[in-house]
Amino acid sequence: MDLVSLADVRAAADDIAGTVVRTPLLPTLWDDELWLKPESLQPVGSFKLRGATHAVARLDPAARARGVVTHSSGNHGQALAYAARAAGVPCTVLVPEGAPQVKVDRIRALGAEVRLVPPARRLAEAERVAADTGAALVPPFDDRRIIAGQGTIGLEIVADLPDVDVVLVPVGGGGLSSGVATAVKALRPSATVIGVEPLLAADARDSLAAGEVVVWDVERTYRTSADGLRTHLSALTLAHLAERLDGIVAVSEEEISGAMGRLVREARLVVEPSAAVAVAARLFHRDELPAGHTVAVVTGGNVDPAVLGSVLA
Structure with missing residues (x-):
């Protein structure tokens, strides 16, 4: 690998x-x-802001226009929302039910769309949104x-x-x-x-x-x-x-x-x-x-x- x-x-x-x-x-x-x-x-x-900012910076102009999507228990979602907002990129975050409310609130405050999903469905739902909208999937960790x-x-x-x-x-x-x-x-x-x-x-x-x-x-x-x-x-x-x-x-x-x-x-x-x-x-x-x-x-x-x-x- x-x-x-x-x-x-x-x-x-x-x-x-x-x-x-x-x-x-x-x-x-x-x-x-x-x-x-x-x-x-x-x-x-x-620390999640580091990876999220780098990932957004690597998107080409066409991908930026379609936006980004991720699944996150909170911190990566906040980070991607912040990085996307700074770059003028739409952002959707799939958050597992049961995540701390303080994190969910902050993701929304940063301008991202939040969707609550069962924990076991978070990746599948993020992939579905990416397929439906053309948004770039930015995973929390499984990404170079x-x-x-x-x-x-x-x-x-x-x-x-x-x-x-x-x-x-x-x-x-x-x-x-x-x-x-x-x-x-x-x-x-x-x-x-x-x-x-x-x-x-x-x-x-x-x-x-x-x-x-x-x-x-x-x-x-x-x-x-x-x-x-x-x-x-x-x-x-x-x-x-x-x-x-x-x-x-x-x-x-x-x-x-x-x-x-x-x-x-x-x-x-x-x-x-x-x-x-x-x-x-x-x-x-x-x-x-x-x-x-x-x-x-x-x-x-x-x-x-x-x-x-x-x-x-």
Whole structure:
């Protein structure tokens, strides 16, 4: 399979400049060897803006006129809506029923048409809309443009911390971890890139062990509070992770909650559960990780206020 290259990621970096915020690395007061990459500071509150902006930038004029469509639990939908609005492109987002209302509201506020669908039907419905309207389907992760765009996080990490030893990155569909691993391993071969996912949605761990995509049904994955990480890998992302990811760690719901509280109270970052898993790995599974300068990717801040309140109670 043709994998995304460092050159692809660098081209994406050129495409997203001016729309996407170049987030800083934040040192932490509680861990002298831990830095945070706060993608929660993006205009739409998550890293997804990178891949979405790159994908829209790569559309030809005829495709732009027909618009874009995607399926998303929220963050990718917001990101594509924002990128499409910035480029003057119509956008439709198929959102699975049960997604946080705060995310649904924000997608609509960005000018996209939202259609709620059963979780198991999200891809099929998006493909139907694309077929009916001619809109370009921009998947949340199963797309080379998306992987390259998310990989720009890896470029920035190595630029800002050239001697980085460990990068911890959340894994849902695998687009982010595929892109980050691509950039980091190319620029800093000695660094270790570890994926992190919820124990209640550990299908990526199972997929890597099996050497093929293992799908957990939605009844299993919907048990985790980390709604952005309930998605399984694709053949494309599995191929990237099998070649470029050094390992994977699964964290419990209690560990995710504890990491969220630490990030809010001590790093002053508003984060959603999915964004806390990399920090949870460092806090609670340090003995499973290599030593050295470590960066945890904090992926988003689009949290339901009730969830945030329960963590801080």
